[in-house]
Amino acid sequence: MTISGNIAIAGVFEHPTRWAPDKTEFQIMAESARGALADAGLTIKDVDGLFAASMTMGAMGTVELAEYLNLKPNYVDGTNIGGSSFVAHVNHAAAAIHAGLCEVALILYGSTSASTATAIGTGGYGGGGRNPSEAWTGPYGMTTVGSYALVAQLHMNKYGTKPEQLAEIAVTMRAHAALNPNAKMRQLITVDDVMESRVISEPLHLLDCCIISDGGGAVVVTSAARARDLPKKPVLLLGCGEALAHQEIGSPDLFTLAAKQSSTRAFSMAGVSRDDIDFAMIYDSFTITVLATLENLGFCALGEGGAFVSDGRIRLGGALPVNPDGGGLSNNHPGMRGIFLVIEAVKQLRGECGDRQVTGAKLALAHGTGGTIGVAHSGATIILGSE
Amino acid sequence: MSDMEYPLVYASWETRAYWEGCGRGEIVLQRCRSCQTVQHKPRAICATCLSSEIDHFVASGRATIYTFTVTHQNQALPFRDHCPYVMAYVTLEEGPRLFTNIVGAEPSTVRIGMAVVADFAPQVRTDGEVFAVPRFRPE
Ligand SMILES: [Zn+2]
Numbered sequence: 001m002t003i004s005g006n007i008a009i010a011g012v013f014e015h016p017t018r019w020a021p022d023k024t025e026f027q028i029m030a031e032s033a034r035g036a037l038a039d040a041g042l043t044i045k046d047v048d049g050l051f052a053a054s055m056t057m058g059a060m061g062t063v064e065l066a067e068y069l070n071l072k073p074n075y076v077d078g079t080n081i082g083g084s085s086f087v088a089h090v091n092h093a094a095a096a097i098h099a100g101l102c103e104v105a106l107i108l109y110g111s112t113s114a115s116t117a118t119a120i121g122t123g124g125y126g127g128g129g130r131n132p133s134e135a136w137t138g139p140y141g142m143t144t145v146g147s148y149a150l151v152a153q154l155h156m157n158k159y160g161t162k163p164e165q166l167a168e169i170a171v172t173m174r175a176h177a178a179l180n181p182n183a184k185m186r187q188l189i190t191v192d193d194v195m196e197s198r199v200i201s202e203p204l205h206l207l208d209c210c211i212i213s214d215g216g217g218a219v220v221v222t223s224a225a226r227a228r229d230l231p232k233k234p235v236l237l238l239g240c241g242e243a244l245a246h247q248e249i250g251s252p253d254l255f256t257l258a259a260k261q262s263s264t265r266a267f268s269m270a271g272v273s274r275d276d277i278d279f280a281m282i283y284d285s286f287t288i289t290v291l292a293t294l295e296n297l298g299f300c301a302l303g304e305g306g307a308f309v310s311d312g313r314i315r316l317g318g319a320l321p322v323n324p325d326g327g328g329l330s331n332n333h334p335g336m337r338g339i340f341l342v343i344e345a346v347k348q349l350r351g352e353c354g355d356r357q358v359t360g361a362k363l364a365l366a367h368g369t370g371g372t373i374g375v376a377h378s379g380a381t382i383i384l385g386s387e
Numbered sequence: 388m389s390d391m392e393y394p395l396v397y398a399s400w401e402t403r404a405y406w407e408g409c410g411r412g413e414i415v416l417q418r419c420r421s422c423q424t425v426q427h428k429p430r431a432i433c434a435t436c437l438s439s440e441i442d443h444f445v446a447s448g449r450a451t452i453y454t455f456t457v458t459h460q461n462q463a464l465p466f467r468d469h470c471p472y473v474m475a476y477v478t479l480e481e482g483p484r485l486f487t488n489i490v491g492a493e494p495s496t497v498r499i500g501m502a503v504v505a506d507f508a509p510q511v512r513t514d515g516e517v518f519a520v521p522r523f524r525p526e
Contacts, residue, residue, distance in 0.1 A: 135396070135397050135399075135402070136428055137486055138394060139393050139394050139520050140474055140486060140487055140488050140522075141458065141461050141463070141472060141474060141488070142474060142486070145460075146456050146458050146461075149456035149458075150455065150474070150475075152456075153454050153456055153499070154453070157454070157499045199457075199459050200458075200459060200460045201457070201459065201460070202456050202458075202459070247428070247484070248434075249425075249426035249427065249483070250425075250426060250427035250428065250482070250483025250484050250485070251482070251484065252484060254453075254476075375486075
């Protein structure tokens, strides 16, 4: 028996908060757990696998979280590979459930990035850190947005990609967010608005960058067999993969993202093609992240991302709607966004998304990126389907 | 940003030869004695064949810009006070790519493919180390 088709996501919950100065990370996680378990028709007593990561959890973070929830799980995974972690947690939970190491996995994220004024994109490292990454980028003033800008600049130089094409991605996310009552930024914007917003790190403007919010969410994973006895329609895990990309031995190819390797495995496992996918959830830390990820996922050829995102192709109603919730560019971005990719994919496949519903959504791809694509990053892909 | 005091770099024993080379005004790279692979960043083993027999050699210091960005916002000091500044990957003649700053050029004139040479900013340190931060400037 393979993992594909035999593991299900039984419950999801996206915390509605976008500003929570009165909450802690663990509180947001616990409130999200309550929501996702209710969604799944399960209780906290059913949970025997705990998966979590956050902006502040350290080496003992999952132990502290287990105490907070008074959980004594049989399986624990605190993998933290940046914003993609929660997509990877789905893969890891599937492996653990498939191997019989746990039955009901609870994946949690919570953050107060906005209310604690965390400079996610432009904080910089401010110096010569000792870890192997910061020691080589810190002295030069590297920022998260700068790392992504390096890729955008190269893409524009090599393939003639236009800043207006990147802007179109931000405009699309805002149009989707306008349909999402919980989204933080719902006022429509134009390509001109993006182009006229101040430059943060050339060629990326302010509106090419994700927003900063508070928030969190939870996902419940179990076997497909068990999920079929629960109230909601199971969403099946059909394929998964994860990968890392870095500077190698001084030979980084900034156009080859981890998404290429992780999605190749996910598509192979699922036995479906790119054309079969009804919509995609793609980590949109910056507009260039979406464009480069679409290329590496194989939805278009390298260099064709600019044309691919144009003419409404990634809008609701287009050939491949991307992030119908409004993404990190407009819905929410509390530091690490991967869990929301999974949650929205599941809700869309169940047909629960109201005004922003992708018509007839049966097959979804979600891809998380963690870290920075110009220095080193992780990627995790899942392909989900409704029965 | 040539007048900027760069943050003090940290040298582990694996990376000491590189930063000491910068202190002498040289870019020092590693070559594996077993498989001849040139690697950067420096490490105690060859990441291609896992040999511990690593030689160091002085590179030419000549490179071309692979990609760059002009950064207008960094909230961390000292960079906050030196915006806009240019961050870049440069491809050394010997093959490896380095992350660095481009100096000695108006940011608006920097281009991908531009030929550049190493330019070392010595560090004022109280620990007796003679290190420098290698930036690159148009040839
Ligand atoms: Zn070797």
